Amino acid sequence: MAYTGRLRKVKTISWQNNKLIIIDQTRLPGQLRYLCIDNLKTMFMAIKEMKIRGAPALAAAGACAVVLGIRKSKAKKYLDFKKELDKVVAHIGSSRPTAVNLFWGLERMVKQAQYNSNKPVKKIKEILLKESKAIIQEDSLICRKIAREGARLIKKGDNILTICNAGILATIDYGTALGVIYESKKQGKNIRVFACETRPLLQGARLTTWELKKMRVKVTLICDNMAASLMENKKIDKVITGADRVAANGDVANKIGTYNMAVLAKFHNIPFYVAAPLSSFDFKLKTGKDIPIEQRDKKEVLSLFFKQPIAPKNVNVINPAFDITPHNLITAIITEKGIVRPADKANIKRIVNLK
Amino acid sequence: MAYTGRLRKVKTISWQNNKLIIIDQTRLPGQLRYLCIDNLKTMFMAIKEMKIRGAPALAAAGACAVVLGIRKSKAKKYLDFKKELDKVVAHIGSSRPTAVNLFWGLERMVKQAQYNSNKPVKKIKEILLKESKAIIQEDSLICRKIAREGARLIKKGDNILTICNAGILATIDYGTALGVIYESKKQGKNIRVFACETRPLLQGARLTTWELKKMRVKVTLICDNMAASLMENKKIDKVITGADRVAANGDVANKIGTYNMAVLAKFHNIPFYVAAPLSSFDFKLKTGKDIPIEQRDKKEVLSLFFKQPIAPKNVNVINPAFDITPHNLITAIITEKGIVRPADKANIKRIVNLK
Numbered sequence A, B: 001m002a003y004t005g006r007l008r009k010v011k012t013i014s015w016q017n018n019k020l021i022i023i024d025q026t027r028l029p030g031q032l033r034y035l036c037i038d039n040l041k042t043m044f045m046a047i048k049e050m051k052i053r054g055a056p057a058l059a060a061a062g063a064c065a066v067v068l069g070i071r072k073s074k075a076k077k078y079l080d081f082k083k084e085l086d087k088v089v090a091h092i093g094s095s096r097p098t099a100v101n102l103f104w105g106l107e108r109m110v111k112q113a114q115y116n117s118n119k120p121v122k123k124i125k126e127i128l129l130k131e132s133k134a135i136i137q138e139d140s141l142i143c144r145k146i147a148r149e150g151a152r153l154i155k156k157g158d159n160i161l162t163i164c165n166a167g168i169l170a171t172i173d174y175g176t177a178l179g180v181i182y183e184s185k186k187q188g189k190n191i192r193v194f195a196c197e198t199r200p201l202l203q204g205a206r207l208t209t210w211e212l213k214k215m216r217v218k219v220t221l222i223c224d225n226m227a228a229s230l231m232e233n234k235k236i237d238k239v240i241t242g243a244d245r246v247a248a249n250g251d252v253a254n255k256i257g258t259y260n261m262a263v264l265a266k267f268h269n270i271p272f273y274v275a276a277p278l279s280s281f282d283f284k285l286k287t288g289k290d291i292p293i294e295q296r297d298k299k300e301v302l303s304l305f306f307k308q309p310i311a312p313k314n315v316n317v318i319n320p321a322f323d324i325t326p327h328n329l330i331t332a333i334i335t336e337k338g339i340v341r342p343a344d345k346a347n348i349k350r351i352v353n354l355k
Helices: A040-048 A055-070 A078-093 A100-115 A121-151 A177-186 A203-214 A224-232 A258-267 A345-353 B040-048 B055-070 B078-093 B100-115 B121-151 B177-186 B203-214 B224-232 B258-267 B345-353
Strands: A013-016 A019-023 A034-037 A159-162 A192-196 A218-222 A238-241 A245-247 A252-255 A272-275 A322-325 A332-335 A338-340 B013-016 B019-023 B034-037 B159-162 B192-196 B218-222 B238-241 B245-247 B252-255 B272-275 B322-325 B332-335 B338-340
Touching: A013 A055, A013 A121, A019 A055, A034 A040, A040 A055, A040 A078, A055 A078, A055 A100, A055 A121, A078 A100, A078 A121, A100 A121, A121 A177, A121 A272, A121 A332, A121 A338, A159 A177, A159 A224, A177 A203, A177 A238, A177 A272, A192 A203, A192 A224, A203 A218, A218 A224, A224 A258, A224 B224, A224 B258, A224 B322, A238 A258, A252 A258, A258 A272, A258 A322, A258 B224, A258 B258, A322 B224, A338 A345, B013 B055, B013 B121, B019 B055, B034 B040, B040 B055, B040 B078, B055 B078, B055 B100, B055 B121, B078 B100, B078 B121, B100 B121, B121 B177, B121 B272, B121 B332, B121 B338, B159 B177, B159 B224, B177 B203, B177 B238, B177 B272, B192 B203, B192 B224, B203 B218, B218 B224, B224 B258, B238 B258, B252 B258, B258 B272, B258 B322, B338 B345
Parallel strands: A159 A192, A159 A238, A192 A218, A238 A272, A272 A332, B159 B192, B159 B238, B192 B218, B238 B272, B272 B332
Antiparallel strands: A013 A019, A019 A034, A245 A252, A252 A322, A332 A338, B013 B019, B019 B034, B245 B252, B252 B322, B332 B338
């Protein structure tokens, strides 16, 4: 079910009358279309097809999907309910393997259920709904903290390169990498953003330029392969990206092309920043080599949104959705608890343990 | 005028019954459509709109366009004819500013006219037609020489990355960078090509995969921003590209994204080769900084072939068609007279002066 009525404020995901309202991001920038979702099957496909995407938003999306998946459970006893819950959680987790935030959101829901296992199942369901709402609300606050931390790194007049979309549409309503940009603009720093279009799904062209224009930030769209030339011509002062998963040593998995940017930034002596909430950190993984990389459908490369073909049929394709940027190419990671610089194991540990 | 009848052999450009036959490369890979051109206006637009493209092919295209432009001249005296010729040549030269081969082709025609200025205009016209045919024929031979030289650099089992299309479609019938690949395959070296799709006009996705499949070379299509990740994962042994213009010091202008590849190759210790005929060298230009870079229509970035929009309307765009790779990032330049290694001024001079 979908409606196209305008909402006052862009909100990536929210609960309204027990239904989940998400922006269908595959329709942007042509159409701002909200989907009204009341069942797990639809929500699962929305995540898989990237109607909702972005690491932080996936934490909320995963948690909300749990609510949709278990609210019709007829289980009376906790153990029966828990069995259903585990099944639902495993199913949701299979939708997107790389962004750890999805698993972080799912885990939080499971923990909340376990913590309240002595309560009636009906009550647990209420608690889980509340928890999903808390995750949504916390994300807003965390993004604002990241933005304030990151803005300290930005100078007046900076030209900032970004890839994919780590903005409002990737979170609840402010963004990580783009949050830093919004905060810098608010502080009166006259900045310009260069947005890599981000093949194959063009999140930079479709989403980042759309929301930056909406937020009145100066933005110039480039093809991914133009970044090196811009850097060489001294047009870029800083690079900021989001992250889909950060390993314990500071290695970062992010949208394919991020590693490319990081190598170029190193070569041209340009600072390379990653903005990410602590929910994107996966301390179970020692290095980036342990991060699973999602391989997506070759049709994403072979055609534009499964419509216009751009290559011969049956040509071989590889389509990794992410790449790994080693921590030694990252100048600093911007988190809600402060800036991790250099982005190494010891510094990450220190930040996490801050009160 | 166009016909879609199959020809036995792909030929990028040829004379047939006093008409110029070119493949409309904007229709590939969907349609192999030949255009039959009998006037300068149509040919000018075909060059400008990249129905025919590729540096070496543009030498022939420019020369043939001259024939179309002057063959209806009513001039009786050489001086009147020369005035018309100069006008036609200047006009053709304005179609694409970066590939020097276009100007090389035009200059050769002018020189031929000057050399024969004592002959009747009718005779000069015949000589110019002959000269355009000679350029077409020579290109085939030169490409084969480049291919043989380059194949010496290729080992059995090499995985080769390329960008844009420097193949049959960029020349007359063999290619420069891809010619090296065809020759290596002929020599029984079991190679695999990774083709960067090459945004915005997708020559890699549309043209390179199409012709490699036709030539039965194993090819895998990737988005431009995936190359770094492939290199990091040891999937690439060599990079080979074409060139649109080579400065006297070995700096190379080539399709946007080439410089990106060169930086990545350097970072990952992968040899980076450029294959180009001597007609691509411009000794008047000391360094790559002097090479004019064509800026193309923003619509190329904002939509796919002016059809499906992929970004909000009115978003700022930059769209340089080429970038400059400094010679110190180039392992060697492969020419018809041999391999220039390192690709510096002294070595280029030496190769040019070889008999």
